[in-house]
Amino acid sequence: MRPLTEEETRVMFEKMAKYIGENLQLLVDRPDGTYCFRLHNDRVYYVSEKILKLAANISGDKLVSLGTCFGKFTKSHRFRLHITALDYLAPYAKYKVWIKPGAEQSFLYGNHVLKSGLGRITENTCQYQGVVVYSMADVPLIQREREAETQAEGEAGSMHREPDVGFDPGSPGSRPGPKAGAKPLRHPGIPLIVILIGIS
């Protein structure tokens, strides 16, 4: 476990800035303590300092995970955000897309969303913008990159589900699969549902 190097930090922040813009500082300085990012086995973990102290005692080869995994660095040093980061990114998302209830279920199970399925969308969202997808109950579903749509009004644009977001390779039984927003379960302030395009 080690802190991120400059390079890695830059890469990661660049990626996150696509979704949350410049609000990165909010992630680090939280009211309930200082959080930081640590790199371990090519994965970036978001931990509070209290946990960090205890984790420092554990040798590297025995440490499996700490806090929340935000994403990982690939072999070519690109950073992939994981679904587990959604809870932290969603509150600060700059561009949001809301899906209608009908399209939501289909989206959850991996299909593209046509423009007609969009309920709301933040202004000025350009193509290939990283967005956080919400259900109509303001439940964040996933963060995605937005594909071309508004080319022709008449044409149905679409939001592709670029697999931008991966997920932790849990064991088959535990891996979070597609999750849907369940409206009755809204819990204020916490993104309830995450769509994970993943098939175990």
Added chain:
Amino acid sequence: MGRKLDPTKKEKRGPGRKARKQKGAETELARFLPAAGDENSKRLSSRARKRAAKRRLGSAESLAMHKFPGAKPLPGKLPKGISGGAVQTPGKKGAQPLHHGTQGKKRPALTHSSEEEEVEEEDSEEDGVLNQEDLWGSEDSDADMIDDYGADSDSEGEDEDEELLPIERAAQKQKVQEAVAGGQWSEEETEEEEEKGSLQSCPQKDDETEGGLQINVDEEESFVLPLPGEMEQDAQAPDLQRIHKRIQDIVGVLRDFGTQREEGRSRSEYLHRLQKDLATYYSYGDFLLGKLMDLFPLSELVEFLEANEVPRPITLRTNTLKTRRRDLAQALINRGVNLDPLGKWSKTGLVVYDSSVPIGATPEYLAGYYMLQGASSMLPVMALAPQEHERILDMCCAPGGKTSYIAQLMKNTGVILANDANAERLKSVVGNLHRLGVTNTIISHYDGRQFPKVVGGFDRVLLDAPCSGTGVISKDPAVKTNKDEKDILRCAHLQKELLLSAIDSVNATSKTGGYLVYCTCSIMVEENEWVVDYALKKRNVRLVPTGLDFGQEGFTRFRERRFHPTLRSTRRFYPHTHNMDGFFIAKFKKFSNSIPQSQTGNSAASTPTSLDLPEVKGQVTPKPEGSSQPAKKARVAMKTKQQLQKRQHPKKASFQKQNGISKGTDSGLSTVSCDTKSQASSKLQDSSQPTQEIRGPKVTKKLKQQSATLLSSKKVAFWKPNGPPKGTDTEVPVLSLSKTQDTLKPEDWVQPLRSTRGTKKVKQQLPAQPSKRAAFRKQNGTPKGPETPAMSPLDSSQPPPAKRRKSQSRGSSHPVLS
């Protein structure tokens, strides 16, 4: 642990062989009630009526032709049979207590004739007849064989009525049989069961007509244990029904052994037979079944075995980090799940009765709103009661259900270290914790036994030890046969090591904690009470109530073993009584961070009188630096002596007082050694542990209070420790001191005894052995300390110890003292 049986994937089986629609009780009984004949007569076709007439005629003939000598009384018995029929038919159609597949085969046609009066109601009885026909499936062929009666041969060729006839015939035959002496039955049986000629448990149906109670009595009385030779034949082709019946018989006999035993057969033969039968019937290995027979009384045993055949209900636990139970229940009900709250004892549990969607794949599950968890797995975390901002260690955490429960109780504050030795299963922990939104957890992959070395000082520790799995047989039936004596002992050994490591990882001086919960999903005493008892002897811990108000108490004695009386505060759960997986939970509180020195062979078991002070002295002198054993022995001897003899030696007493043994602290054990050690420790500030130092003063303080005169002079010799006394218990420090400082050889306190008892001597002693003490201090060992301290007041003349700690009195060691 993984769920190997997925109850949601159970295949639905169609109606079985015996499933038949019944028309209802009225129609069933109508056969036997002549009053209804008028209505039903209309339903008979003309041919049926002719047949009926023929039968009536034929029955008279058949009676004469019937091979059974008792045929003639049949007409007389008919009314009885009929009247009794109403009572018996339900039995016949049901579990067939009167009738066994093997024995029912040959029902003479007499029974048929006896029911001819009810033939008119054949139509209405079809269904019932069909039912019976199934049960007596082979009866038709037999009826053919015994088809001496012309009426029967006619009826067989016909259609629907045909079904009635054999059954009716069978019923009538049965009645006749019952009327007849039992000898006939045994004849039949021997024909069928030649290989088990001596078994006559079932045949005694002749008494059935005389009433239910008598039937049972007769059966049991006549139950004869098959000879061992015949049993071997049984093994080759076990007839489960027969075995089942035999099991019931034997249980019945054993319940009232005095009156129902067979002459010449001992109880152990019955038990042996029962064990074999149970093993065959429920597919257990002999070893495990033997263990279960030791554990449960017979009636419970059968229930337990039955409960293991059936899976427990699915339960889930709401993730309160993300939702509330009410909301989750509503959402799941909307999806089509039939559920209920788990019980009064759980605020987050839900039990699922059935579901139209897979419970493990709903969007709510994937969003982390709930976790599939067994009801018994929620209990240890409830017992642990983690508080916010604590440091918790979960030593064997996979697949993460308990860890996430801990995190949700702590509301994501504090730190949890979730550890497991199995890398594969750790992945599931990672997945589950991320899914459920747990952020305060570190997941590590250590062997649990490495723990205090890696990191220690936790407020609470949860140890869900790997076990033999005998409590979750319903989830994993392979346990029935693949567990052996060696497996159990290996598990027990591992559990003991893990438990000791876990205890060492707890910080006893934690402000809010100092607790450890040990739990297993096993019901074996070797893995539960024995391990707990072992830990009580080896470490400074005591058992505290778990906070669970239901569940069976743990054993304080089992066969030849005796455990500490506080084991009553542990809890056992069984599948057949609580409808949850078998479980065992024990909650410890650690009262001292020091580790008692091991005293092999001196564990309280040694009798107080075994060692004499002079002996101790003798031991001490030769090798003060050598093995700690003589020192320990001496110490033990000292303590025991003190207690038993009630300070027969004034010198000793005074010596003890010298050392600052305060009776008030009730740490009798530590007494002499304790004090001197404490003194030594205080002296050696660098090496002594802070706790020890702190405790030292406490002890001395107490001493002052208690024995003013004696101690006054000697107190001077003793050091006043630095720092304020710490710890909750004075006893604890004293104990720990005594335990940790193995070095304090009897020398220290013996010599003063011998000699002038002057403080000077002691002083001299102390500086003389700083190195040794230091060396010893670091040694760990099992203490005898905890036990001996229980020894109450050292001096008879002194006021009794104010605080008597039950926990210290290890039951087995010093009954006299404790």
